[in-house]
Amino acid sequence: MTSVEHILDLRDFIEAAPSSFHAAREAGKRLAGAGFSQLAETDAWPVTGKFFMIRDGAIMAWIVPEGATATTPFNILGAHTDSPSFKLKPKPTMSRFGWLQAGVEVYGGPLLNSWLDRELQFAGRLVDLDGTETLVATGPLLRFPQLAIHLDRGSNDGLKLDKQFHMNPVWGQSEGVESDLLGLLADRAGVDGASIGGYDIVVADTQPGQIFGANNEFFAAGRMDNLTSVHAGLVALMAAAAAPAAGVIPVLAAFDHEEIGSGSRSGACGPILEDVLTRVSDGLGASESERRRAFASSFCVSADAGHAVHPNYGERHDPVNLPVLNGGPLLKINANQRYATDGVGAAVWARLCAKAGAPYQEFVSNNNVPCGSTIGPLTATRLGIRTLDVGTPLLSMHSARELCGVDDPHHLAQITQTFFAAAV
Template identity: 35%
Template sequence: MYQETSREVLNFIEHSPSCFHAVEQLSQMLDQAGYQRLKECNGWTLEQGGKYYVTRNGSSIIAFHVGQQLDNYHFQITASHSDSPSYKVKEKAELKGKGGYLQLNTEGYGGMICSSWLDRPLSLAGRVLVRQGNVVETRLLNIDRDLLLIPNVAIHMNRDVNSGMKYNQQVDMLPLFSAGECGENSYYELIAQELGMKPEDVVGCDLYLYPRVAPSLWGAKEEFISSPRLDDLQCAYTSMKALVDSHNPHGVNVCCCFDNEEVGSGTKQGALSTFLRDVLQRVHAALGHAPEDYFRAVAKSFMVSCDNAHAVHPNHPEKTDGENCVYMNKGIVVKFSANQKYTTDGISAAIFMQLCKDAQVPVQTFANRSDMAGGSTLGNLSTQQVSLHTVDVGLPQLAMHSTYETAGVKDSAYMVQALTAFYNTDLDITDSDRFVLG
């Protein structure tokens, strides 16, 4: 079971070289499960028992399954994100250098480990806007071959490279595209050729570098998985699989995958946007409930914010709190932060950990060292738009924000098992006083 689920995750990631491809993969997964696609610009007609999904910007998706007994309903929600740190190609993409070198002009997206991008085959993926007549439409693009590389400076020319290297994004991190065979506008000519279009038909792009290294399952006993973009596509896949595999007749099960978490979520398709609130309010209205009932439903609702966590590093255990630390293959991580970088509190932790206990899923707890600043995630941003009980969880991994991250082979299955149990359980929450695991 563990290896099978992990292979599913790795296959999903391999076919998701950009956030746009990830959402397309999730959409196909929902189509196969009988979910109906909605559009924000159209009217919605929903039925009890119906299964639906909607995308925004092609890079965020919200799917929901409506229960069949909604007299006193609520929402049970998971949230993850589709984006990962990368390099975005700038609009004027080509940089000419000495000797005929042609590089691509890129800008960093999110906080990546720069050194992990060097000396390995890279390519481009994302979306392209093309014009045919008076119609402009989006095409997904993945140039599925080794296309680019960012070369290191030889140690003979940089003797301090192993003593700590400070990378300049405009100097050190530009990918090499051609040694001299390509002329001006070759970049756009390549894009057009890949799409079967003319260069003048390409009117816009959102293209990102991605590493070409294949995901793997490895170790003496095959205990590990490694892949690009485990953060957070591992959670994106497992939460959507849990939604598809579950049913709750007394509520509305919702699975969100937002874009732009790595840059603060402050976009129209990010967790800080109105996307979730808009969807919940439209679901509520389309089901014919009174306006007052929406606020009652949200007050009784619960969100599991799913974004990976830092496992203890084998070479540097001192980087983590001595007690509130987590390990791969030891279960789902519940994340705590006194300054509310994570939304978990006593109530939300108790609810989720009891659900995991009933589902026989192991749980671990994580908090940063008190003298080290940690990152933030989706929960405390999405609740600024929809205020509800929220727990921040994740799966333990090493080398977060590297081009090749590592996690445990068992933990993806644990997440599917726990979130399926969450979706199947009818949570009866009374403010902050009482909850019943139905």
């Protein structure tokens, strides 16, 4: 697969994944097509083979090769399926001045202004009173309209958006339509609106991803934080399935809720990854001591989006470490362990990149700019597995539409495939 072929496949994956629930289901669909079997958490699990399980908006997938033992290490690619957005509130239908609006709550830390004046959709899951879940994606339906400059002459001097009063999208007019947003969502999903007992619905951009630039070197799309990493891990795991390595158990761990702190049953602070690793280990007949030995020789690459140097805001970056688009994935480093990378992890990453024939760049924050964090430190803390943090460099992170280089996601997949092929 070339860089362009990879980015086009990433475009299709992003388009099919307007919510974390859709991302998990699309990943599962692709894995099933590659011969992986879906497992239910309530069932007994087979030992060797290619498997995946879905918990809400998270997906875990793994390969247990023939010959795996109780102490075979796990090589884990960690990522997350959710992105900053807006989530539908209870009693979401609002009517004002003849407009139909939706009550939404800010999810994570979106760049609010980037969501203005775009054709957006609602996407997520509807849950019937009997517990049946149905995914829905409306296509273009709503918009956050910006106030005209004639009515706010100072808007170009500093736009101030109130999260409660200014970020209520319009989705129709109250004259001549059924003014029930949940009813509309139910209709689009093909279910009975009266049977809906709950829902998890977010706002998503509808504009397709686009390659552009003087040499077609750029790619713009929504939700690249962090579907670039989920997709890279998916591509690498399916490639690994063609020739499983005997000495390692490769795992794709795509969590939900990273953008709001990971504190959920499907997030990195929850038990989902440990549940999977423990059940696989139990299937291999591991004692607690043997499981700890396996964990001690395991490795986790936490893959999340990172920052490329911005040409108009160079002072916000470290003056020496200045990663660029198409310069390779980032090795993310922070002295205060907001990223989990240490010297041992850095050496492992350098070795993997050299073996894959792929470039990489180092990222460290400007001392005056607070550093974000990822699932890396959470995973290392929960499981004691050595972890490093990497990611695709972006501009406009947390925008409704982010920007990356065409080559970088492909390089991340190549390195991940190398990582899945042998113990480090």
